[in-house]
Amino acid sequence: MREGDDQRLDEVAPTLSALLNFLMRENNGIRVHEEKRTFDAGGREVIHMSNGLAYCKDADGRWAVAPDV
Numbered sequence: 120m121r122e123g124d125d126q127r128l129d130e131v132a133p134t135l136s137a138l139l140n141f142l143m144r145e146n147n148g149i150r151v152h153e154e155k156r157t158f159d160a161g162g163r164e165v166i167h168m169s170n171g172l173a174y175c176k177d178a179d180g181r182w183a184v185a186p187d188v
Contacts, residue, residue: 130181131182139153142170152168172184173185
């Protein structure tokens with residue numbers, strides 16, 4: 120997260136479209152898209168994105184960068 124931004128990843132609504140909009144803003148307007156979905160050892164859905172990172176929801180339903188899966 121860059122200093123001075125309005126929103127943090129954990130404040131994004133728990134929908135894929137909200138995550139995609141957030142990531143596009145973070146990427147200076149360049150679209151980010153879903154590449155694949157997997158599940159981690161704990162059974163959480165992990166969404167791998169074109170920006171090279173993977174995202175999942177924490178126990179409270181907030182978005183987070185997924186640990187290496």
